[in-house]
Amino acid sequence: MEIQFILNQKQVTAEIGADAVLLNVLRDLGCKSVKCGCETTNCGLCTVWIDGKSRLSCSVLAASIAGHEVTTLEGVAEEAEEFGSFLAGEGAEQCGFCSPGFIMNVLAMFRELDSPGIDEIKEYLAGNLCRCTGYMGQLRAIQKYMQAKKTQKMAQRRGEATA
């Protein structure tokens, strides 16, 4: 069957089987950032946004997303790079295989929660497994990123106030 949907702000068409899962369709469309780590919805590596919400693309029937909006890391490259530099600043990407899914959920968290505390962050990201880092470095990166954003915003406000 043929489906049309919006992938990273662009209308795309894909010819798919009725049982095709979104993960594979996205990879075939060139979004190689989307990874599979477990097949049983436990690891979070395949996280993408559907209509702005974090979902596990390994268990989404591609047929069901016709007419919906899908975002992968490729679609938020600039933001990914910005947050990614904080992650790399801690060495906390390590093997990098879980980074795309992790970053997608981190960015979703920033959209959903306003300055989340440590416990909120941990709970929001609990579905993103990482075997390399022990999670502490990821948390440091998030905290430093949030701090930098706050400083940026304040500087902006000051700029607006003086202008």
Next chain:
Amino acid sequence: MLTISNYVKAKTPEEAYELNQARSSRVMGGMMWMRLGNARVKTVIDLSELGLDQIEESDNVIKIGAMCTLRQLEECEALKEMYGDGIAESVRHIVGVQFRNQATVGGSIYGRFGFSDVLTAFLALDTFVELYDGGTIRLSEFVNRKPDKDILLSLIVRKSKRKFRYESIRQTKTDFPVIACSVVTGMVHGKETWYFCVGARPMKAALLEKQWEIPKDVSEEMLAEYARQAASEFTYGTNMRGSAEYRRHLAEVLIRREMSSILAEGR
């Protein structure tokens, strides 16, 4: 491995029901569990355009559409106002936010899984299921029915002044529960009634109803005796996550803590 030949987004509940009468048809929820099974499905029926993804509150009930996600349950203000943090507590340990953005209430309830937190939570409340063909029946009745070809449209929780608690024990924080217990109490036909529901025994959740009048200042010993009594009326089994004996002990501890918490609130 799951294979699917046709995918249909049903336009009406009638269409969904008709399609589902074929032996090789299946209704999809969040696709969390169905995907992991071995089945050759001719037609998979998607209910996502039937407007079943809303939680509606009226004077007497809270109606939860079958396609609502567990995340919606977790964040539902109406349920929180009525029953406190218990509902959110029952789902927030389930894998992760992405999973809960996808797994549906209908899928969780229809599947009648042994590990289901959602079932364990709602079974203890005054809950009904709305079926396309079978009408509205008690969840406690639905749970013990064999899966059939009807369509689950919504979960209906009657509002009442009942107190609700939910607790579970897990090995890792996002694992299936080793045991899950909900306790509800309130006045039913003028009598103080306690409902106990224990899931992940590892068999599916079962419900126990007791007309116990328990004074708010009940002694610790008496309370422990009530909890022992309640826990002993369930059966338990052994699997990788725990032995039957340990599960029985945990059920007793959790039930006691939940009862104690409810009684403390009343004091």
Next chain:
Amino acid sequence: MMAAAMTEKMDKKQAGTVKNPGKLRVVNQPVSKVDAPALVTGKAVYTNDLAPSDCLIVKVLRSPHAHALIKDINITRAEAVPGIECILTYKDCPDKRFTMAGQTYPEPSPYDRLILDQRVRFVGDAAAIVAGTSEEAVKKAMKLIKVKYEVLEPVLDFHTAKDNPILVHPEENWKSLCPVGADNKRNLCAHEMSESGNIEEVLASCDYVIDRVYHTKANQQAMMETFRTYTYLDTYGRLNVVSSTQVPFHVRRILANALDIPKHKVRVVKPRIGGGFGAKQTSVSEVYPSIVTWKTGKPAKIIYTREESLIASSPRHEMEMHVRLGADKEGNIRGIDLYTLSNTGAFGEHGPTTVGLSGHKSIPLYGKAEAFRFTYDVVYTNVMSAGAYRGYGATQGIFAIESAVNELAQVLGMDPAVLREKNMVREGQVMPAYYGETARSCALDRCLKRAKEMIGWDGKYPRRDMGNGKVRGVGVAMAMQGSGISGVDTGSVAIKVNDDGFYSLMIGATDMGTGCDTILSQMAAECLDCELEDIIVSGVDTDTSPYDCGSYASSTTYVTGMAVVKTCETLRAKICERGAEYLGCSSDDVEFDGQKVTNLKTGDSISRKEIGNRVMCSSNAPLSANEAFSSPTSPPPFMAGIAEVEIDKETGVIELIDYAAVVDCGTVVNPNLARIQTEGGIAQGIGMALYEDVVYNAKGKNYSNSFMQYKIPSRLDVGNIRVEFESSYEPTGPFGAKSIGEIVINTPSPAISNAIQNAVGVIIRELPMTAEKVYRGMQGK
């Protein structure tokens, strides 16, 4: 002035090993990994991202039986499925045994495998290989293959394996290349005894002897990227293998052995790897697409499912360790006797070697012991083959020895940290159980002292009742590991000077996410007095990269790092020579400051850029250097870990509150990467201690076959992990560095066990330490 310049030149020549860590410019700095930008933006850099789209999809049909003989295998109907290109059975595979263990030749692991064998030895063992143009076709064909098995009784209990009448490997062409005490007719993969002093006499004269048995389970490395490989034939008809592996050079040999083809027919390329932790030190997936490509001439790929990665891979060896630990009344540890029984499963990969570390890297932690004895048996059974997992046997042995020391502390009524302060190995001591090596760099004493301060040991030991039904306890453990395999591991490095003077750093060491491409570049930049950006580095290609045994045994920083230092020294001399030639003077008169070669007599100079460009015109010699390094010793890093847990007294539920760890890895080459390695290793160790277990049923079927059932810790399960470094200076290492990769997994199991012991008095001797075990322990008291 001249003299001063010459002295400075002498200093520069000795740059590298003798440089004062305080003066380091690039090394010891927390620089980001060189591949980070690609990784955090999700670029297509991993094996499956790079595989051509026309690869045949390869899958393995697996045995449902733990032990059986294939009587008949009918593939007629399966072959008829449209899109099926090739179905292989044992009849199509060479009958020459090999090992999948990635080890230096001659491998200690026995040659006990065929690509496909008529005898299947565990549930999940390979029975047939199917390749086709689509996954659907392959899956369909797999269902249509009819295999008739003669089901045999399996050996599932590793206690009864040795000398069991049922043999896992009865075959005549089984062979062991090294004298490791293996005997396939006894289900024995290895056996050895080593000792120093008279252990029986010493133990007989001890005031206290702790005599206990400890049991650690198989654990999965569970790297996020499962095993995967793609293969194709190149222009020259050679087998090209792109694989997620830690050991490309060993894979070349393994494939040549497996396919019975000359080694020159094989090329192995390693792209980015999504984690390894030892799993990929075994050639788990490479043989399958390789034989398909070799037979069909077509490109092929295999992507292991998570299930396959959990049922047919290379997990940690299950071990049972019997410890006898003798001490006097004052708490002086006088003798240690250890017997380890190790379960290698169906095949012997890493069986003879992992077990050695259970004694040789645990017993030497106690420097005062007058005698030790270490005996082991490694047995075959009908469960999945074990392999290499971070810690490599040391993890198991350290759980046993450290737990026994904690039990001794309890018997003596002594603080377990104080008992360790009294007995721990110290700098300058000879370690008889560590092949007689001397601890030339050891800050273990400082590590323990600092870890105690970090956690507030003196205020928290042994327990604090929190008054809400919960009690908190603290527990301690120490650990050591090695830095490479002494006298075996070899790392080679080549550096070229290119136009504009940029450097190509060529290494055979395999970055598996841990950052060796970065830290080896840091070392090169330090030695060559240039910026990190002046050096390019790339993945491993066995056709062009210099030989390296691979990234395992905690060898890369130390062994390959030293090769980098040596190569840079040689290259600096060559740059001086070439600069002098271009300046028309003697090389004795010049110095190279990283940017230019200067004639110290005239002040004339030529830039590195210009040298690089001139080398490319009318030159009779390349401007490059290569060197190799192998070490006669394997200096141990040391570490102390302290856990604080909270136990629910009613349910036994364990909450990890805090984990303080202090590591002595010598000079820290990159503080960020070392910290992440440590935090990550501790988290894996926490998983091993509390959650992870490979569970088989009575027929040998593996229940722990998904991340739903094999639970690795999430970020909610690891508490707070805090890491610091107390550096010693290792004189034989690059810039004083030792290893970091493996040691970090070793302390959680014994430290958490000790914390539980101190909190509620329950001693758990079998991992994982579940709430139910704690509960039962409390009931039993």
